[in-house]
Amino acid sequence: MSVQSFTSYLLLEKNYSKHTVNAYEKDIQSFIDFCDKELKLESINNVEYNIIRNWIVTLVNTGISNRSVNRKIASLKAYYKFLQRVGSININPLAKHKALKTSKKIEVPFSEEEMQRILLQLPFEDDFEGSRDKLIIELLYTTGIRRSELINLRTNSVDLNQRSMKVLGKRNKERIVPLLLPTIDLFEAYFRYRKELENITHDEYIFLTISGNKIYETLVYRIIKGYFSKVSSKVKRSPHILRHTFATHLLNKGADLNSVKELLGHSSLASTQVYTHNSIAELKKVHSSAHPRGKKL
Template identity: 30%
Template sequence: MPTETVADQVTRYLDHLTVERGAATNTVNSYRRDLGRYEQYLVARSIGGLDEVTTDDVREFLVELRRGDSDAGLAPLADSSIARTLVSVRGFHKFAAAEGVVAADVAHEVRPPRPARRLPKSLPIDEVLAILESAGTDEHPRGLRDRALLELLYSCGARITEAISLDIDDFDTDARAVRLRGKGGKERVVPVGGPAIAAIEAYLVRGRPALVRRAEPALFLNARGGRLSRQSAWQVLVDAARRAGLDKAVSPHTLRHSFATHLLDGGADVRVVQELLGHASVTTTQVYTLVTVNTMREVYATAHPRAR
């Protein structure tokens, strides 16, 4: 019996997915594309059968996927696409080992590349102020609530879930601070700036009494008198950004990122920012320092006469 080629083995695996596993047509087609590229890679390396493939060959395949092949007209793949392709390749090798085609599954220990660290998106100070000014008016209880909510988010860098989980007793006017409950139930007390204090006090005096319907401890209330939901709080920010004329996507976390970035730009110590944000590790906070370094590079590149 002639030795099976990689193409033969790929065909057998796809038949297995279709007939025995009952995989959907789109799934099989996706595997066919991924394994077709893998087959091309092996042929280019003069590898005739799976018994010749090593773990290093599989790892090098991932490197090639990220690099792309302009001669073959193959564009570089994103990390998510590389991870999906690896799933196909690992399934293929696992099947071959189970069928006795090869002695061992050489792809078993190969892991997808770590996704590139995405820098948090922050807004310039003038855009943050424009959002806050557009949050609401003093003429309506919900306008007072919306302004208080967004002022608080930016003033203390709270997560959206931390803000909507606040009760009235968590806000201390005299101490100009708020008690936030972070991940894992860990509490921290964070200072609140003057504009946020004024906005929250205005809401408590003129806004919240018009919204409350029953004994409800929540600081931020919805139109029915219950605790404001995460989705509604998110919409408050989206609407304010639209009224401010911003044409970029924003989220409550955008204000948190802006809070941290602006503190570091102003000279705050990274460990102080870590405590304010409620990060368990300073490593998480240090990603914001990359943002400020990138900002400095951009300013330098555009402003220095000998930058280029």
């Protein structure tokens, strides 16, 4: 059974995105290259754990992070799990492997004040790119959609009359996301400028470049980083931080965790709970200031 069979399984049966499948394939190829170069093995299908352990040591010695090593191992483990599932091997050599320890990533959301400065005080150019950029920031903050979901939004995804939007998430799972009135206004302004574009090559997609092509990931990242560098000193300024900010601000205002889960398109509450630490910090402040025992005598 080849790696290609595994990637086909991920694409066709698991509905993983091409980007995710390419990452799996790249990680597995890294192990294949190691076995070919160091051990002259023709196949990785029947290796023992000690060989994988040597690869892990080699990876660590190159200086890459434990988080990156764990990702590679997770890809390889999934491959062996697939081989075991189809009967090509009897034992998954990584079945008892324990992930390397990693430090928790601290992602600090933007404050409400920073969001107000961006959307209410910061001047945007009164043209196609200005209206597009402001709508992108507004949409990421008020809906919590992923960057990839925003890029792939189609013109028939949005119903301004119903104030709703269809979002195609991970594994082709579709969800309906409500739109706020200010977001509707920004959509209408952007669509007016969009109609004036010449030579549109990807008309089915909502967000385009000035040349009429479908917008791309690095441009979205540059838009967010560029505007937020004007109002925030935070080290990390990315589209994902806006998704983090969306969830945190909702939870801080008392939103139900299950509701936030549905809005984010998470398949389990465990994924949503990573956003709760900031709301808990806010609750601690309220608790300390409101409870009689919290006040200093």
